[in-house]
Amino acid sequence: MASLRALECLVAVADSGSITQAARLLHSSQPAVSHQLATLERETGTTLLRREPRGVRLTPAGRAALADARRAIAAAASAVRSARAAGEATGGSLRLACAQSLVSVLAPVIREWHRRHPEVAITLRESTSPDELHGFIDSDEADLALMPAPVPGRFTTTAVAEEEIVLTAPTGHPLAARPAVPLEDLEGAPLVHFAPENGLSAWLDRSFARAGVRPEPVMRTAVTTAAPQLAAAGLGIAVCPVSAVSDGFPGAVRSFSPRWVRQLVAVTSAEPDPLAARFIRNLRKHGVHVPRGVRTQLAADNSTSAKT
Amino acid sequence: MASLRALECLVAVADSGSITQAARLLHSSQPAVSHQLATLERETGTTLLRREPRGVRLTPAGRAALADARRAIAAAASAVRSARAAGEATGGSLRLACAQSLVSVLAPVIREWHRRHPEVAITLRESTSPDELHGFIDSDEADLALMPAPVPGRFTTTAVAEEEIVLTAPTGHPLAARPAVPLEDLEGAPLVHFAPENGLSAWLDRSFARAGVRPEPVMRTAVTTAAPQLAAAGLGIAVCPVSAVSDGFPGAVRSFSPRWVRQLVAVTSAEPDPLAARFIRNLRKHGVHVPRGVRTQLAADNSTSAKT
DNA sequence: AGAAGCCATTCAAGAATTTTATGGCATGGG
DNA sequence: CCCATGCCATAAAATTCTTGAATGGCTTCT
Incomplete structure (x- = not known):
């Protein structure tokens, strides 16, 4: 594969019309550029430029390579720019x-x-x-x-962050009478539960078991935000993260006592x-x-x- | 500027999901690839890949660079391909x-x-x-x-190639009576000449002078193919390359004697x-x-x- | 004729890349 | 539990590339 350096030399030579000038552009010496070009010519198997007394000029083969060489250089520069941008959160x-x-x-x-x-x-x-x-x-x-x-x-x-787990119930539900509800009070309560594919399902079950309390599942939904809605509609209570309770929720929302939170x-x-x-x-x-x-x-x- | 080699390493790693595998793809050793990537990370100032027990995977920054890296490699390859194609007359x-x-x-x-x-x-x-x-x-x-x-x-x-210079004249013109016309016969003949901006003008003048013959210009045209047409229309004779005489030319065309040719x-x-x-x-x-x-x-x- | 500009070549120094060798770490099987 | 395996990083040595200095040939301009 041609080195990027060689392609840079080709471009510089094309732009400046002379190897010596190109070397200046590249902050390099004339023989170095000359050598890069010679290597490139060996690799392509053709002459890329005609040496003339007052400089060099591209052959058709050189012209053919030139556009792609520019593209390659630009893409390489862009690659590091993109990476750097992503690193600085200004891209990616x-x-x-x-x-x-x-x-x-x-x-x-x-x-x-x-x-x-x-x-x-x-x-x-x-x-x-x-x-x-x-x-x-x-x-x-x-x-x-x-x-x-x-x-x-x-x-x-x-x-x-921490997210509070709350009790939701229809307005006026007995459990909602108190500002904060002990978890034990849920024993036997009709619960709008979650379907197994919803991660809350297993997690709630574990939590209830640990607390030694057994609510009574009356139905299950996979949609997290649906549970409080269903509860408010009168099906029972629901236990869910407060983030699942929509703005303008038409029921009661109560903290547990002690506060129940889970880590996010x-x-x-x-x-x-x-x-x-x-x-x-x-x-x-x-x-x-x-x-x-x-x-x-x-x-x-x-x-x-x-x-x- | 990032070296093309380093970008190749990045691409190979992205494709294979492991530095060791990438090294195999690149017919190189694992530390070589590892080193190239480290250099690239140093240059971009970010981590390009996360090292994990079962290989590596790209960070967002790595992903950001990946597309451009592919482009750069493709363009570089295309550059030498284009040059080679031009050298073999299959492109350019x-x-x-x-x-x-x-x-x-x-x-x-x-x-x-x-x-x-x-x-x-x-x-x-x-x-x-x-x-x-x-x-x-x-x-x-x-x-x-x-x-x-x-x-x-x-x-x-x-x-x-060689191109014959011929005499054109209206059909039946006295000079066209003979199958081949000596240049001397043009002395004093009415000639449809060329305008100075047409290269034939000066060239014909030189040739006539060298032969010591002086036709009589009756008009001049800059359009090479127009001269024989004008001659055939009766304005006189014209002297021009045979390639300027169109197919279906409505006049007489005669060689000179001796044949008069010019090099192309x-x-x-x-x-x-x-x-x-x-x-x-x-x-x-x-x-x-x-x-x-x-x-x-x-x-x-x-x-x-x-x-x- | 001489000066100046341009390029190729040569050769040595310097830099970069690769290899070899080695160690740490995690995983999976006996 | 211990070892074999696969992965990556590091260090040091060898190789290869690249560069720079010096030089010579060529052409054009003065």
């Missing part, structure tokens, strides 16, 4: 993934990011299944996933690359907006990147 | 120039050439002025010019480059078709390229 692309229920959490961060880094192309995939999110990272379909803890240990996680973490397959790292910083710094005025708490300062 | 472009009157001589050669080398882009400029043709070569606006001898000594010329030469600014040289060979070999059955004679075999 960032592929995000997140749990479906967290889109509303992520959206304002993305909006703010895009305002500050309009050159970075953002892609967002969402999923209700933690396994699928893990798969996105494993198979390198996403650079970074935002999802609730816990996460398998093979990933690198950065704690980003940024997941990468290893130490985050510069672009992802910067996004993660934004994620933590920018704060996370959650509907209905219930503020998701920012992670404590000591929640740094950690391979669990 | 050839810029021809010729005396206006010789278009009819050149046309069939170009047609045949184009049939055999369809990938070579041919450009043809024409001019009635030898000086302008010389200028095309001097200023590198043309690779090769076909024109009548003589040519200033600074050029390299290759004799290509291919002019280049120096030793012709491979593509031009090949075209010149075609020019000589293919033979030159001339209207009205009067064959232009091929140059003798010993008329080789020569710096006069």
Whole structure:
């Protein structure tokens, strides 16, 4: 393969009409350029330029190579420029993934990011299944996933925020009578649960089991935001992240007592690359907006990147 | 500037997902590739790939550089391919120039050439002025010019063909009574001459002077092919290359006695480059078709390229 | 004739690349 | 549990490339 240097020499010679001048342009010596050109001619098997008393001029073969040589040089320069831009968050692309229920959490961060880094192309995939999110990272379909803890240990996680788990119920429901509800009170309560493909399903079951409480599932939905809606419609209560409760929710929303929160973490397959790292910083710094005025708490300062 | 080698490494790593594999693809050793990538990362100031236990994967910055890297490599390869193609007459472009009157001589050669080398882009400029043709070569606006001898000594010329100079006259003109006309007979004859900007003008004058004969110019035209037409229309006689006499010419055409020919030469600014040289060979070999059955004679075999 | 500009060649120094050898780390099988 | 395997990084040596200095040939201009 022809070296880029040789192609630069060809271009410089074409532009200046002389090897000596080209050497000056390239901050090099005349024999060096001469040699590069000779090498290129040997490789192409043709004369690229005619040597004349007052300089050189391109042969048709030289002209033929010239355009591509310019392209090659430009592309190489562009390659390092693109990489550098991505490193400085002024270019490149960032592929995000997140749990479906967290889109509303992520959206304002993305909006703010895009305002500050309009050159970075953002892609967002969402999923209700933690396994699928893990798969996105494993198979390198996403650079970074935002999802609730816990996460398998093979990933690198950065704690980003905490999200409150709340009880939702129809207005006037007995459980909603108190400002904060002990988890034990859910024993036997009619629960709008989640379908197994929704990651919340297994997680809630684990949490209930750990607390020794057994609500009564009356139905299941895969759509996270649907559960509180269904509950408000009178089917029972629902337990879900506060981010799944839409603005203008037509039911009651109550904290648990004690407050119940889960970690939101940024997941990468290893130490985050510069672009992802910067996004993660934004994620933590920018704060996370959650509907209905219930503020998701920012992670404590000591929640740094950690391979669990 | 990033070396092409480093970009190749990046591409190979992206394709194979591992530095070791990439090294195999590149017929190189693993540390060599590793080192190239490290250099590239140093130059771009970012990590291009994340090292993981089972290989590596690109960071966003790596992805950003990847597309351009591929382009650069492709363009570089294309550059040498283009040059090689031009050297073998399977590509490139050839810029021809010729005396206006010789278009009819050149046309069939170009047609045949184009049939055999369809990938070579041919450009043809024409001019009635030898000086302008010389200028095309001097200023590198043309690779090769076909024109009548003589040519200033600074050029390299290759004799290509001989072209007969003929007398044209209205049918029944006294000078046309004989099958071949001695040049002396033109003394005092009414001549349709050429305008000064037409190269034939000065050349004819020189030739007449050398022969000691003085025809009587009755008018002048800059358009070579117009002279025989005007002569046939009754204005007098005309002396011009046989190639300027169109097919179906409505007058008499006579050779001189002895035959009067002029050399047609291919002019280049120096030793012709491979593509031009090949075209010149075609020019000589293919033979030159001339209207009205009067064959232009091929140059003798010993008329080789020569710096006069 | 001499000066100046341009290019090719030669040769030695310097730089960059590659190889060889080695070590750390994680994974998977006996 | 331990070893074999596969991956990458590092270090040092060898090789290869590239460059620079000096020189000579050529042509043109003065």
